[in-house]
Amino acid sequence: NAGVTQTPKFQVLKTGQSMTLQCAQDMNHEYMSWYRQDPGMGLRLIHYSVGAGITDQGEVPNGYNVSRSTTEDFPLRLLSAAPSQTSVYFCASSSSGGAPNYGYTFGSGTRLTVV
Amino acid sequence: RKEVEQDPGPFNVPEGATVAFNCTYSNSASQSFFWYRQDCRKEPKLLMSVYSSGNEDGRFTAQLNRASQYISLLIRDSKLSDSATYLCVVSRRHDKLIFGTGTRLQVFP
Numbered sequence: 001n002a003g004v005t006q007t008p009k010f011q012v013l014k015t016g017q018s019m020t021l022q023c024a025q026d027m028n029h030e031y032m033s034w035y036r037q038d039p040g041m042g043l044r045l046i047h048y049s050v051g052a053g054i055t056d057q058g059e060v061p062n063g064y065n066v067s068r069s070t071t072e073d074f075p076l077r078l079l080s081a082a083p084s085q086t087s088v089y090f091c092a093s094s095s096s097g098g099a100p101n102y103g104y105t106f107g108s109g110t111r112l113t114v115v
Numbered sequence: 116r117k118e119v120e121q122d123p124g125p126f127n128v129p130e131g132a133t134v135a136f137n138c139t140y141s142n143s144a145s146q147s148f149f150w151y152r153q154d155c156r157k158e159p160k161l162l163m164s165v166y167s168s169g170n171e172d173g174r175f176t177a178q179l180n181r182a183s184q185y186i187s188l189l190i191r192d193s194k195l196s197d198s199a200t201y202l203c204v205v206s207r208r209h210d211k212l213i214f215g216t217g218t219r220l221q222v223f224p
Contacts, residue, residue: 031209031210033210033212035214040216041216042117042119042202042214042215042216042217043159043202043212043214044214045211045212045213048210048211050210056210058211090158090159092212094209096209102164103149103151103161103164104161104212105161106158106159106160107158108157108158109157109158
């Protein structure tokens with residue numbers, strides 16, 4: 001059981017380039033989210049999805065797009081990379097489990113540097 | 116003001132000590148509460164959910180005070196392996212988690 005798999009683990013982009021961060025989960029979880037983590041800021045929600053075909057914006061969505069065509073996959077697209085997008089990106093998934101206190105499982109992260 | 120506030124630490128404690136972390140949240144509509152643990156350069160991992168009646172998992176005890184909008188985590192008999200950053204997390208809805216910036220714990224021999 002792989003859990004939540006993120007690729008790539010590391011990436012360096014030039015300003016203006018685009019790329020897609022991949023996220024896949026094999027737990028049949030309905031909920032999937034993307035967070036970015038910056039020093040002193042905590043994890044901030046970029047986009048999230050409550051099921052296939054449904055996505056919504058989080059706290060810091062500008063410069064990012066998502067889609068959820070399947071339950072398993074939730075890719076994050078950087079449209080035109082900027083140095084301010086240098087960060088560690090985490091994908092997470094959860095089942096409601098019938099209870100609101102069901103936790104999220106995180107992927108191992110993607111460390112992105114934009115130069 | 117941040118929605119979830121934590122003392123960043125670091126808390127430096129000897130092995131065997133008891134240490135407590137506090138967290139406050141500003142939105143009274145928050146419904147779910149968690150403590151996550153994050154090791155250096157790793158992903159956050161769920162340590163425990165926090166229930167209104169308080170709950171315990173081995174050496175770890177979590178408390179919630181809804182009236183004061185306050186969450187705590189108590190670690191007894193600290194181990195070297197407990198060294199990590201502890202993240203306080205709240206949510207109003209299951210699809211959105213709000214993270215504190217974390218409290219760093221360093222346990223020394």
